[in-house]
Amino acid sequence: MSNTRQADAHGRWRAPIVFLLIAALFMLEGTTRNALFSGSWNSALAILNMGLISAVMALGVNMQWGYAGLFNTGVVGFLALGALGPVLVSTAPVQGAWSAGGLRVLLALAVGLGTLALATQVWKRVKAPLSFILIPLVLLVGCVLYRFLFDPAVMAIEANNSASAGNIGGLGLPVLLSWPVGALFAAAAAWGVGKVALGLRSDYLAIATLGIGEIIVAVLRNEEWLARGVKNMSGIPRPVPYELDLQNNAGFVAKAAAWGMDPATASAIWVKLLYAGLFGTVLLGLILLAELALKSPWGRMMRAIRDNETAAAAMGKNIKGRHLQIFVIGSAVIGLAGAMMVTLDGLLSPGGFNPLRYTFLVWVMVIVGGSGNNWGSVLGAVLIWFLWIKAEVWGPELMNLVTMPLPEGALRQHLLDSAPHMRFVAMGLTLLLVLRFAPRGLVPEK
Amino acid sequence: MDFLNALVAILNFVVIPAAAYGAQLALGALGVTLIYGILRFSNFAHGDTMAFGTGLVILVTWGLQALGISLGPLPVALLALPIGIALCSAFVLGTDRVVYRFYRKKKSDSIIMVMASVGVMFVMNGLTRLLIGVDEIRFDDGARFLISVQDFKAWTGLTEGLALRLSQALTLVVTALCCWALFRFLNKSRSGKAMRAYADNEDLALLSGIDPERIVRLTWIIATALAVTAGTLYGLDKSFKAFNYFQILLPIFAAAIVGGLGSPIGAVAGGFIVAFSEVAVTYPWKKIATYLGFQPEGLLQLLSTEYKFAVSFVILIVVLLFRPTGLFRGKAY
């Protein structure tokens, strides 16, 4: 607490300085070739693009944690739901999938949800001894009915051309349209989750959301009819041209030549720039909205709620309502990031949705950047992503450095062989160093 | 109707494995809960502390084996355990000195400590792999089974067999001992009470003449001892593989929280709940039903095993809904 005044003094310059630092890192990555940087704009832009998406994720987490103190560790789940958006909206329809069982699946899902709704109603309306019989009964009947409808429909869909499809397929709509849909998926799930779990305090909410994230990912991995499960869904359409088309485009090749670049490099860079433009626009739009909200009474109310719920409730603030609101919005933003991510990857690979990478790394981004501060979390996201990727190179380099003075021999060989694992050490060390020198984040909340 | 066979089948496939796994989780959760309760943050590096410590134990074990030492039926690793704990504690105290102490002095938010522990996790993660590699390592010597399936069948003449591994029995016994000792320590001993006092109100603990750094050291040492013990038992029972120790972190946290963070009994209960829900909910009851005289058509499996982790989390969430701070009323900072 005692250093607040000091922080204020530097406060206004923190964000620009960090921004410049990051910009410099990217410049180096783009231009210089040495042991640490690759000197390739392609590489720099590739990192930047995913960095921008990470920034959107971080923004979503920051809304939940930084504004309202909601400890959501189910990031990966909401991300995965958002990622479902492009698959269901924009991939090509699968021949025969809907007729095989699409409607029956929808019906089954409706029955499932209806059962849950009915059970909650019973729980609310019916008094104790009777409800103990009724609820299991409702659940049992609902479950049987659900399985009765669901299982054969799913079998039919999955049997439909199972090697290369086996899912219900998409609608073939433009992929940009799927981004808000992805956000909507995540928001809908967040609403349900929030209704149930938001009463929990800090770490308990954390584990509940962690579980929910795991559940969502488990569903995505195992429900093949939905998006092919672990068999991966590739070929998701792009909002930008394909490199090869550009390379075959005479006009483009001529322009590239004018810039003194070979067509392959030029096309790759151009495509990445287009992506960066798209992602950047989304990000800036979100930041603008978030900043406006945060700097007004709404933001003040959120901080008050985060600070002291009991007092805020006594001052007339509807804690549950506000928590739900921000939880849904934050999750929607995370879902949006998920949709953007699969669009960039061109691939939905649920096997890769692991909490370390998509939940905790995002948390690291937010905290290192400065929770509660939009710019902080965004800059933190880009920086941490950069480090995460570069640790792949820096780790082994670090090992080279360490083993330099060692004599040739088994030990040195063992260490050199283990060099890839220095990735973690390098990442850990940078994280610790950043936290050490900016314990409240790079751009702390004022 | 073959009640005995049904019982044995359940014991063999559900109760014994789940109990052993639950005990391993419980030991891990005890450490997590202790650090949470006293140092007030969720230590993400706990899984890797287990891995690192176990790595050390394995190295020592190899050394002892090379010297020709053997404990008869018991694994030599038990002998190596104290040494491993000592070495690992030294390392962990080192991390406290260079990492956590800084934030403690600054009274940083606990989330900062959590993130620092993520950093430590990464570092330990790498170091463990440098130390002992990524391969699967088996280091249990001594007897493998207390009761083996073949023996059991021969004794009883039942069609179902029952196996009890030494490592499982060992795990259960050690967990019970650790839990009891920790409980006694926290509630009865002067140091234990001082630890709780420190957890409750750091400044006031200072005013009572309690040395906070000593408390912190003690906490780390106990938590590390628990972690290394858990890791070693787990490694003896299954096998050692650095990556798995990171994966076990999630169920450990789940266990600690469902029981109530900061509550030792809660951690133990939580461990068993998580383990049993994983095993029991996905268990197909067909065989049991058959023994009991029914002829079910399907497998009678509630959910497929791919969802086992999800199931344990569903149970956890349901528990939390009815008991928002865990079964044994943990803390929520």
Next chain:
Amino acid sequence: MAEPYLSASAMRGGYGKADILNGCTLTVDQGQIAVIVGPNGAGKSTAMKAVFGMLNLREGAVKLGGEDITRLTPQERVHKGMGFVPQTHNIFPTMTVEENLEMGAFIRTDDYRETIEQVYHLFPAVADKRKQNAGELSGGQRQQVAVGRALMTKPRLLMLDEPTAGVSPIVMDELFDRIIEVARTGISILMVEQNARQALEIADIGYVLVQGANRYTDSGKALMADPEVRRTFLGG
């Protein structure tokens, strides 16, 4: 006159850049009761913290029994025989009342059971709750536990920051009574009070602190008699 048992002289310091204490001086003799009064935010609690070493002083020195303890940590000061009840956060909420009291006796090596009984005798309300967590007590009961904890230390200098805030009149009487008794045994008492008139009544020396500096220093009686002091600081 010999050097007072506690002398904190010309203390200057604060939390951030601005000083809260501006040359505040406090002394207490063996067996004396010293009372600090003053408006809210005057720096009374800050002065207490400074004396106890919980605040870095920019200037000034703290001496206890003739020994300079300015550089000692709070914990070392506890071992030198100082006891302190802070104004807020002065109990261990998830420990039972009894354990709270035991923690007060943490540095004692003798048998403290008798002292516990004395405290229970003093505060019968908390005696009934000895097995209950202190965090579940009412405001006034907490305050009683807090004071009880400090008494358990058997200090030679007892520092109390508003011990009677939120305490019912009957208990407050008991408390002041006990404080006098304690002082009799040669223990020095330094306390901050907003129930200033009752406190000054029993005070050997009173300090009126305003903006981190001594405004008036006199015997309790004399301060009570000063109409200016009464009007501005003691509520008429």
Next chain:
Amino acid sequence: EDIKLGISLGLTGPLESIAPAIQKGAELAMKEVTDSGKLLDGSKIAPVAADNTCVDAAASVAAVERLVTSEGVKGIMGGMCSGETIASLEKVGVPNGVVMISPSATSPALSTIDDKGFFFRTAPSDARQGEVMADIALSRGVKSVAVTYTNNDYGKGLADSFANAYKAKGGTVTIVAGHDDGKADYSAEVAALAAAGGDALVVAGYADQGGSGVIQGSLDTGAFETFVLPDGMVNDVLVTKFGTALETSFGQNPSAEGDGHDKFAELAKAAGFDGTSAYSGEAYDAAALIMLAMQAAKTSDPKVYKDKVMEVAIAPGEKIYPGELAKALELIAAGQDVDYVGATAVELVEPGESAGVYREVDFKGGKLNVIGFR
């Protein structure tokens, strides 16, 4: 000329324990070629490894991006897992025109992907192996099985194709249950499999991952004694781990009819790693194919040599086994045809993936014994 070849593997992450042997396999081939001094008039091959984490598509793309645009590799031995391979192929390999040959990505999606001729794989096709495995099992009188698979595209695909083939041929599948690699405990899986029952347990997983965890659990609890093991499981790790406990178990993995596999194992042993580890041989073959194609195209330009990969891999021509790369280079330089067989009996079929000959093995006497070929 100094030619750089990329190796993109999940050196960290869930499959980190099998990655080193794969990397070594590829490097072994590269070293062999470099030492021979026969590639493109004495070119040297320098391997550059990148860590693609196996599960994180973005990280994989970044790593491969680095290999291509910064290191300037002329070809890549990788990726490792299917999802990550698809991403890096679509986003880096194809746009930049770099050949990628994966030793281990087995997803059917990669068969149909629009790779513009830049992608090949030496890994066997799951569909084919499923058939073979079903035949072997039935021929040994195993009439009902429980199936467990590692929950990724490889395991799932293989399990599906096996189950379908097995059922079509008259066998009974009692349960098909997935297991996740790197998990703490497999009691639940073992319990479920045991309850479902069967003459044998098919384990479509990895030998040093969850696969062996499930086997261990099954053996300990007496749930199963016989295991049917596909390529991911058939290797010496399993033998050292379980020894005689696998007396009745059997399996198959793709291997040359002849001594390719054993030769490679010897070479590997001499180089100090385990050549029987999963996909190590495939990696050797993938790297060898890249270099032989270069030789055949007389250039290291991937856009040119990509068209030669199939040519060197299939008959007609002189059969080439591990350790004979120098000979192959000479033959190609002399304008003669070669048929690369390598460690895993590479037989590429359109669109550039291994058709696979399988050898049937069992584990009698605590050893891995070859029974025959299919």
Next chain:
Amino acid sequence: MIQVHDLHRHFGGFRAVDGASLTIETGSITGLIGPNGAGKSTLFNVIAGVLPPTSGRVIMDGEDITGLQPHQLFHKGLLRTFQLAHEFSSMTVRENLMMVPGAQTGEGLMNTWFRRGRIREEERALRKKADEVLEFLTITHVADEKAGNLSGGQKKLLELGRTMMVDAKIVFLDEVGAGVNRTLLGTIGDAIVRLNKERGYTFCVIEHDMDFIGRLCDPVIVMAQGKVLAQGSASSIMQNEAVIEAYLGTGLKNKVAAEVAEEANFGESHGAQPGLGAEAGQGGDGKPAGDL
């Protein structure tokens, strides 16, 4: 008017509030006193919706408000302060006040994007109001300090200040006086009277300072062991034997007198020092202060 009917609140087996029934008349300043642990704060918490009652009902102006959420009660005009100050510690003191009024335009998320002008105006008005309150409480100089950094008494003042930010119907004050300088408490008392007279606020005040209670409150309700022990005017309460025994005690005066008889030091000034209670009685609004 608030009516509490046979209210119970138990913690496990312990009956913190054990069948309390009482009425707070509209327009009154009702005092609530009682020994530590009598159940006063618990009663407040139940009325204010923080704790659900074990049984019993709370009626406000004829409407059953039992079990309503705190924020709903706030919008019905029921405000309360906390015994242990509940400030928003990482917000500035001024923000602590400005966040209080409900129905701010700027609290709607959409409005923050589309109705900036209106928000700006409202904020200006709010800020002015907050500054007035700060001025009144003599804490203007810490307006931009984080509330967590306030002194104990200042937090108490802030607690009170929040209730002054909106027009309330009824305000529950839980020991606003504890830790507050007595001179300032006098001013606060004046303000309470003024709010009561001029704006028609109803107050219910828990306080252990009998001067304060005596000066302000009519009627005074005494609680002990979760039940209402006595009720009446301040003066009658202070003479009530049961209340004296349970709560007030026989007064410090006698004891000090006894002490000073032995102690020469104290002896001299004793004569000059009248009883504290008498003093207070005169300082207040002239009511006899009873035995204290």
